[in-house]
Amino acid sequence: MLKTAKRFFCLEGIDGSGKSTQLDLLKSALEERGFSCLKIREPGGVEISERIRGLLLDPAFKGRMSDKAELLLYNAARAQLIHEVIEPALAEGKVVLADRFSWSTYAYQGFGRSLGAEEVQHLTEITCGGCLPELTLVMDIDVARGRARMEKRGGEPDRLEQEKADFFERVRQGYLEASRKYPEAVVAIDADRTPEDIQREVLQLVLSRLT
Ligand code: ADP
Numbered sequence: 206m207l208k209t210a211k212r213f214f215c216l217e218g219i220d221g222s223g224k225s226t227q228l229d230l231l232k233s234a235l236e237e238r239g240f241s242c243l244k245i246r247e248p249g250g251v252e253i254s255e256r257i258r259g260l261l262l263d264p265a266f267k268g269r270m271s272d273k274a275e276l277l278l279y280n281a282a283r284a285q286l287i288h289e290v291i292e293p294a295l296a297e298g299k300v301v302l303a304d305r306f307s308w309s310t311y312a313y314q315g316f317g318r319s320l321g322a323e324e325v326q327h328l329t330e331i332t333c334g335g336c337l338p339e340l341t342l343v344m345d346i347d348v349a350r351g352r353a354r355m356e357k358r359g360g361e362p363d364r365l366e367q368e369k370a371d372f373f374e375r376v377r378q379g380y381l382e383a384s385r386k387y388p389e390a391v392v393a394i395d396a397d398r399t400p401e402d403i404q405r406e407v408l409q410l411v412l413s414r415l416t
Pocket of ligand 1 (some may be wrong): 218220221223224225226227281355358396397398399
């Protein structure tokens with residue numbers, strides 16, 4: 206059983222799956238219903254974690270950063286964010302909405318980098334304790350479809366975005382494995398639909414936990 210925190214929600218998925226689009230829609234929909242929300246971005250969100258983010262995403266370190274250093278840096282950034290932002294916000298009664306959290310580490314480092322799901326979960330327990338989202342929604346999409354959306358969006362790819370398609374396929378499978386293993390906490394939804402259709406399902410699932 207995972208230890209999770211009430212009113213803490215997360216959207217996950219490979220880049221281009223539509224997480225950020227859906228998180229913004231979700232935040233507006235919840236605020237319209239009177240919930241006070243805080244949106245967070247992983248990795249980053251507070252000064253120490255943003256500096257770690259800079260290290261993690263810097264294309265200059267491509268091929269140099271060890272997989273374990275990467276794993277530990279993500280966890281370090283997360284521990285600081287929990288301490289400075291997430292726990293205080295939840296204590297004030299806010300709804301916390303995360304754009305990526307520990308399931309990213311599970312999928313990207315555990316499966317993408319093949320570091321092993323159990324090792325990653327063990328580290329997550331140390332990092333997060335009981336501060337895990339009560340519900341994580343995985344925007345599930347075909348890797349090539351996600352890529353095409355990213356290309357349409359434009360901009361320079363960061364170090365992780367430059368990985369090859371088989372890496373993202375493993376990441377996708379990691380998310381799906383999480384949804385099978387932890388169905389109470391992780392739900393995969395079909396992200397190859399219109400933003401409106403996806404949002405209807407996202408909002409319904411989140412509201413079912415809030416009421
Ligand atoms: P992520 O945060 O997962 O990387 P974004 O929300 O930034 O994804 O979306 C990536 C791109 O795809 C953006 O240009 C966005 O406008 C577009 N997009 C988002 N959701 C959909 C959707 N359901 N159908 C088509 N395009 C979408």
